[in-house]
Amino acid sequence: MNVSDLQRKILELKKQNDVCILAHSYVAREICEIADYTGDSYKLSVDASKAGNKNILMCGVRFMAETCKILSPDKKVYLAQPIAGCAMADQMDKQLISQVKEKYPNHTVVAYINTTADLKTICDVCVTSSSAVKIVNNIENKDILFIPDCNLGSYVAKQCPDKNIKLLNGGCPIHACVNPGEVKAMQEKYPEAELLVHPECVPEVCALADYIGSTSGIMDYAVKSDKKEFIIGTEISIAEHLQYMCPDKTFHILSLKLICPNMKATTLVDVYNCLCGNGGEEILLDEKTITDARKCIDEMIRLGE
Numbered sequence: 001m002n003v004s005d006l007q008r009k010i011l012e013l014k015k016q017n018d019v020c021i022l023a024h025s026y027v028a029r030e031i032c033e034i035a036d037y038t039g040d041s042y043k044l045s046v047d048a049s050k051a052g053n054k055n056i057l058m059c060g061v062r063f064m065a066e067t068c069k070i071l072s073p074d075k076k077v078y079l080a081q082p083i084a085g086c087a088m089a090d091q092m093d094k095q096l097i098s099q100v101k102e103k104y105p106n107h108t109v110v111a112y113i114n115t116t117a118d119l120k121t122i123c124d125v126c127v128t129s130s131s132a133v134k135i136v137n138n139i140e141n142k143d144i145l146f147i148p149d150c151n152l153g154s155y156v157a158k159q160c161p162d163k164n165i166k167l168l169n170g171g172c173p174i175h176a177c178v179n180p181g182e183v184k185a186m187q188e189k190y191p192e193a194e195l196l197v198h199p200e201c202v203p204e205v206c207a208l209a210d211y212i213g214s215t216s217g218i219m220d221y222a223v224k225s226d227k228k229e230f231i232i233g234t235e236i237s238i239a240e241h242l243q244y245m246c247p248d249k250t251f252h253i254l255s256l257k258l259i260c261p262n263m264k265a266t267t268l269v270d271v272y273n274c275l276c277g278n279g280g281e282e283i284l285l286d287e288k289t290i291t292d293a294r295k296c297i298d299e300m301i302r303l304g305e
């Protein structure tokens with residue numbers, strides 16, 4: 001079966017089984033093409049809660065599917081490829097953060113959405129890369145414990161100078177691998193190009209950027225910009241999607257290290273198998289986890305408005 005035949009079959013099965021397909025912008029283009037919604041982690045979590053379908057199929061990583069289940073507990077939520085975790089989300093667990101909280105009892109615990117459902121149950125508010133600055137600014141408390149990403153946390157701290165932000169040593173191993181030396185080399189090679197980076201990159205890389213933003217933020221900026229050439233400092237799929245969307249512009253991948261194996265783990269065949277009942281994994285969370293984790297996601301939606 002070729003790609004278009006497989007896509008046609010997926011669209012038929014999706015309709016028959018009342019499934020809403022969500023695809024994070026880091027997954028392959030042929031999956032984004034058959035999705036009902038694509039976008040960054042914040043947009044997908046809101047889209048999923050509004051979708052009328054009985055079933056949700058997440059093409060992304062586990063914490064995103066868990067977030068959908070928390071927001072839509074009455075729906076069946078599936079992760080298309082069960083091995084797709086997030087290296088950052090797996091860095092910190094409830095036990096570790098409970099100990100840290102004892103050291104900082106008066107801090108508001110802000111969790112990047114790239115955390116497990118279990119860890120969210122003991123945090124005060126969630127943020128995504130597109131909403132973090134606004135939400136942290138809207139928190140009344142001055143003292144913030146920001147987990148797990150120290151790079152996103154440093155970026156937020158710079159934008160929110162009135163807050164006292166405590167960071168831990170976590171982060172995305174993919175984005176954090178890019179170093180300022182290779183960035184400068186790319187800027188010398190393409191002097192006309194604007195550099196757009198995700199705030200999961202290290203501060204020394206962010207300092208060289210013309211724009212810092214979430215996956216959707218980077219895409220919107222590039223689409224709307226009058227400029228014709230860009231260096232894209234986030235997972236390589238974004239440069240590929242942009243090249244399709246804007247064929248008159250040129251997009252360079254900042255570094256070939258920017259490939260997330262977890263985001264690349266889901267294939268169109270996985271989506272098909274999951275819809276046939278031969279693959280994927282249903283996300284099952286107990287009621288208490290859903291109720292407790294939901295508080296910090298609801299707080300994200302309230303403070304992000």
Ligand code: 13P
Binds near residue numbers: 040041114213216
């Ligand atoms: P966004 O919040 O920008 O979608 O990013 C999610 C992610 O995993 C980035 O590495």
Ligand code: SF4
Binds near residue numbers: 085087
């Ligand atoms: Fe997680 Fe990094 Fe992959 Fe995003 S790019 S899913 S933060 S490992």
